[in-house]
Amino acid sequence: xxxxxxxxxxxxxxxxxxxxxxxxxxxxxxxxxxxxxxxxxxxxxxxxxxxxxxxxxxxxxxxxxxxxxxxxxxxxxxxxxxxxxxxxxxxxxxxxxxxxxxxxxxxxxxxxxxxxxxxxxxxxxxxxxxxxxxxxxxxxxxxxxxxxxxxxxxxxxxxxxxxxxxxxxxxxxxxxxxxxxxxxxxxxxxxxxxxxxxxxxxxxxxxxxxxxxxxxxxxxxxxxxxxxxxxxxxxxxxxxxxxxxxxxxxxxxxxxxxxxxxxxxxxxxxxxxxxxxxxxxxxxxxxxxxxxxxxxxxxxxxxxxxxxxxxxxxxxxxxxxxxxxxxxxxxxxxxxxxxxxxxxxxxxxxxxxxxxxxxxxxxxxxxxxxxxxxxxxxxxxxxxxxxxxxxxxxxxxxxxxxxxxxxxxxxxxxxxxxxxxxxxxxxxxxxxxxxxxxxxxxxxxxxxxxxxxxxxxxxxxxxxxxxxxxxxxxxxxxxxxxxxxxxxxxxxxxxxxxxxxxxxxxxx
Numbered sequence: 113x114x115x116x117x118x119x120x121x122x123x124x125x126x127x128x129x130x131x132x133x134x135x136x137x138x139x140x141x142x143x144x145x146x147x148x149x150x151x152x153x154x155x156x157x158x159x160x161x162x163x164x165x166x167x168x169x170x171x172x173x174x175x176x177x178x179x180x181x182x183x184x185x186x187x188x189x190x191x192x193x194x195x196x197x198x199x200x201x202x203x204x205x206x207x208x209x210x211x212x213x214x215x216x217x218x219x220x221x222x223x224x225x226x227x228x229x230x231x232x233x234x235x236x237x238x239x240x241x242x243x244x245x246x247x248x249x250x251x252x253x254x255x256x257x258x259x260x261x262x263x264x265x266x267x268x269x270x271x272x273x274x275x276x277x278x279x280x281x282x283x284x285x286x287x288x289x290x291x292x293x294x295x296x297x298x299x300x301x302x303x304x305x306x307x308x309x310x311x312x313x314x315x316x317x318x319x320x321x322x323x324x325x326x327x328x329x330x331x332x333x334x335x336x337x338x339x340x341x342x343x344x345x346x347x348x349x350x351x352x353x354x355x356x357x358x359x360x361x362x363x364x365x366x367x368x369x370x371x372x373x374x375x376x377x378x379x380x381x382x383x384x385x386x387x388x389x390x391x392x393x394x395x396x397x398x399x400x401x402x403x404x405x406x407x408x409x410x411x412x413x414x415x416x417x418x419x420x421x422x423x424x425x426x427x428x429x430x431x432x433x434x435x436x437x438x439x440x441x442x443x444x445x446x447x448x449x450x451x452x453x454x455x456x457x458x459x460x461x462x463x464x465x466x467x468x469x470x471x472x473x474x475x476x477x478x479x480x481x482x483x484x485x486x487x488x489x490x491x492x493x494x495x496x497x498x499x500x501x502x503x504x505x506x507x508x509x510x511x512x513x514x515x516x517x518x519x520x521x522x523x524x525x526x527x528x529x530x531x532x533x534x535x536x537x538x539x540x541x542x543x544x545x546x547x548x549x550x551x552x553x554x555x556x557x558x559x560x561x562x563x564x565x566x567x568x569x570x571x572x573x574x575x576x577x578x579x580x581x582x583x584x585x586x587x588x589x590x591x592x593x594x595x596x597x598x599x600x601x602x603x604x605x606x607x608x609x610x611x612x613x614x615x616x617x618x619x620x
Contacts, residue, residue, distance in 0.1 A: 175201060182206040199224050211235040219244035232256040234280070241265060247272050258282040258304070265289070271296035282306040282324070291316040306344075317357075325350065345369060364388060365411070372400060382409040386441075390415045397421035402432035410437060410456070413465070414444035420454050434458050441465045443490065452478050460485050467516060468493035476503045483509045492516040492542070497523075501530050504537055516542035 146165040163182045166172075172193050175183075180201050185193075185208065193212060198204075205227050214236040222228060226248050234256045243266035246252070252273045262284040270276060276297050282304045291314040294300060301321040305313070310331045315323070319339040325331060326346040336343075336355040345353075345364040352371040353362075358379035362369075365386040374380065383404070390397075390412070398421040401410075420442075421432065432455045440456055440463065447469040457464075461482035466474070471494040479486060486509060491499075499522070504512065515534065517527070531541050 172197060177201060178203065180204055184208040185210070185212065187211045195221055201225065203227055206230040208232040209236070214238050215240075217241045217245040220247045221245050223248045225249070226251070228252050230254045233260070234258045236260055238262055241269060243267075243269055246270060250274055253277045256280045257284070260284050262286060265293045267292040268295045270294060270300075273297060274299065276300055278302040278304075280304040281308065284308055287311050287330075289313045294318070377403050378405040380404050380407050383407060384409070384411045385415065386411050387414040390417065398432055401434070404434060406436050407434055408436050409439040410434075411439075411441040412445070413441045417442070417445040417447060420447070420451060420456060431455075436460060438462045438485075442469070443467045445469050447471060450474055450478055453481075454478070457481050462486065463488045465490040466494070467491060470495060472496065473498075475500050476509070480508075485511060487511050487513045488515075490516045490542075491520070492544075493519045496520040498526070499530060501533055504534065504539065506537075512539055514540040514542055518542070518544040 144163045145161060146167075148167040159176070159178050161177045161180055164177065164180060165184045165186075166188050167186045169185075169188045172188065175198055178200060181204060183198070183201065183204060183206070187210075193209075193214075195209075195214075198207075202224050204225055207222075207225065207228060207230070210232060212235075214233060215238060217233075217238060217240070219242045221242075222231070222245070228249050229251055231249070231252055231254070235258075238257065238260040239262065241257075241262060246255075246269070249272060253275055255270075255273065255276060255278070258280045259282070262281065263286060265281075265286070267290070270279065270293065274296065277299055278301065283306065286305070286308040287310060289305060289308075289310060289312075294303075294316050297316075298318055300318060303315075303320060303322070304324045305328065306324045307327040310325070310328045313325070313331065313334060315336065315338045317337050320341065322342045322344070323340055324344040325334070326344050326348055329347075329349040331348060331350050333352040334350055334354070336353075336357060336359070339357045340355075340359045342361040342363065343353075343359050345362065345367050348364070348367045350364070351368050352373070353369060354373045356375045358376040359374065360379060361382040361384075362372075362380065363382075363384045365384050365388070367385075367388050369385065369388055370390060390400075397417075397419075401407075401421055434455055435458050437456065437458045438460050440461060443465045444467075447466070448471065450466065450471060452475075457479055459482055461479075462485055464479070464482075464486065465488075467490040471491070474491060474494070474496060476483075477500070479489075489512065496517070497520070499517065503509070517530070522530070534541055
């Protein structure tokens with residue numbers, strides 16, 4: 113068996129090496145080309161080319177490819193590339209210039225590329241963006257400027273982009289983002305500002321599908337006059353959120369959101385506050401969550417909560433209800449008890465997670481409001497010594513599919529009896545996961561023999577013999593009858609593609 117493994121390994125090395133040698137000749141039919149060469153000096157003339165990918169190239173000259181539709185350049189021309197080299201590429205719809213040396217975007221920089229729909233300039237060193245940079249790009253839909261050094265943006269800088277749907281400004285150095293920056297961009301759906309040192313933000317009264325302000329640690333307060341489907345505040349410093357318009361989803365895990373002032377609470381569908389360390393009392397929690405009539409998902413895990421929201425909001429003397437709630441995660445808190453009545457338990461609750469708290473007592477009677485819809489109940493990692501599992505009859509909790517009860521303080525006989533009962537009711541009991549080291553027996557170590565060593569030496573000899581034969585070849589064939597030829601007779605390396613019709617594309 114060991115010899116077989118060694119033989120397969122040698123074959124892998126052999127054919128992997130063979131593929132590596134022949135991989136130097138890129139597959140280059142007349143409509144697509146990809147080049148990866150850090151030492152090749154390139155200027156390009158290929159009128160028939162539709163798609164070109166360049167990686168790790170340097171000293172690029174003018175690109176003459178009038179029919180080019182898509183150009184991707186990654187890690188190219190860190191010293192000398194200029195966008196004006198692309199002036200003849202007028203039919204292009206997708207331009208990606210990633211991880212290059214761009215530092216300034218001038219007025220009308222892309223004026224000859226009026227058909228652009230995707231412009232990706234991520235990972236450059238752009239510091240300044242001129243107010244007229246994007247003039248004439250009326251068809252542009254996606255603009256990526258992430259991972260640059262942009263500090264400010266001129267007012268109405270994106271106004272010419274009347275069809276713009278997504279702009280990514282993540283991980284720049286923007287401190288102030290005003291609503292005037294997006295003046296005229298009513299078709300904008302997604303705005304990504306992740307990881308900026310924002311102090312103040314403002315947004316126009318558009319309808320956004322998504323706004324990402326995660327990892328904005330200096331931002332403390334946001335005021336919205338816009339409709340937002342999804343607002344992302346994960347790992348951000350935002351403490352207060354004020355909105356006069358509807359927000360459907362708020363994802364603020366591991367953030368600092370403590371003051372939530374929503375005019376349209378009944379529009380909220382999902383609220384994720386995992387690991388936010390809310391530090392709120394039951395009274396304040398009631399004020400926080402009361403009247404979220406449409407809320408379906410609520411995640412309050414890992415917040416050190418000791419109590420749950422009270423049914424009655426003392427400040428307004430109104431009864432709080434969450435009739436639409438389907439998913440409730442309270443895991444990883446400090447709950448010592450669970451109330452008999454809580455407005456968090458509604459008639460549509462499917463999943464309840466109370467694992468890893470300090471519960472000493474828990475009764476299924478506290479869940480009777482949602483017993484008809486409850487499917488999953490997680491109680492692992494508490495301090496329970498008893499559990500009224502006999503309530504799980506055919507007439508109650510009939511939709512319960514799974515339950516976790518491990519890592520409590522049940523006596524072994526009680527747990528076994530309970531497990532037997534639940535199994536008879538076709539309720540799956542989730543067991544504690546064991547590590548792979550505990551599950552898998554150790555394999556005995558292989559002892560090398562003289563025969564093994566001789567076979568390895570023989571197979572390595574075969575590898576070196578075949579490698580020497582491969583190196584002796586003078587040329588490699590590309591695809592579609594096109595040959596790859598590299599000349600090394602002059603100090604300026606030349607790469608050319610020659611097809612069977614004697615047409616020639618030179619890369620000098």
